[in-house]
Amino acid sequence: MTTPNNTYGERQLRLLPWNNPDGRPCYLSTDHDGSRLSLLADDIEAAQLDSGEQVLVGAKAVLADPKAGERAVRFALTRASESLEDVIRVAISRGGRIPGSEL
Template sequence: MRLLPWTGADGKACYLSTDDPGSLLSRLADDIEAAQLSSAEQVLAGARSVLHDPKAGERAVRFALTRTVESLGDVLRIAISRGGDNR
């Protein structure tokens, strides 16, 4: 069972049961994970920039933290999926 990088409409985890890593849904999940990891790298760079800017206001810091939390959630889901820890 593979934990997919998205949730269902009810917010619950979605899983894929297949022996074919080349299936359409498996490839879609791979592509989304790659996009999420790339986005996380960009978010991290942006958050670091905000944190290093002494003139950054509360609004900028809150925005950076909000995006960072979202990205961390995505990255943890990928790590759990790849590690097989499907809690």
């Protein structure tokens, strides 16, 4: 995932945990981390991380089951890939808000 220049004037642009209808990343420019949109993004990121942990547990269970069929493995891998994409996006977003970072 590439990100454009993440500054707007002196303010950092925050990568939000969702895309626009065209599938492109959304960014937020705000001076206040406690804005409604910032708090919504925080809640969604927390839910994505929690979901990723649950998917990881499920994927490990499927991989540990020698009787798991191709459909179960494909499903687990698909969900794990989606979760990994979310976690990477959260990491990029949070890393980009660390003072002095250039992600």
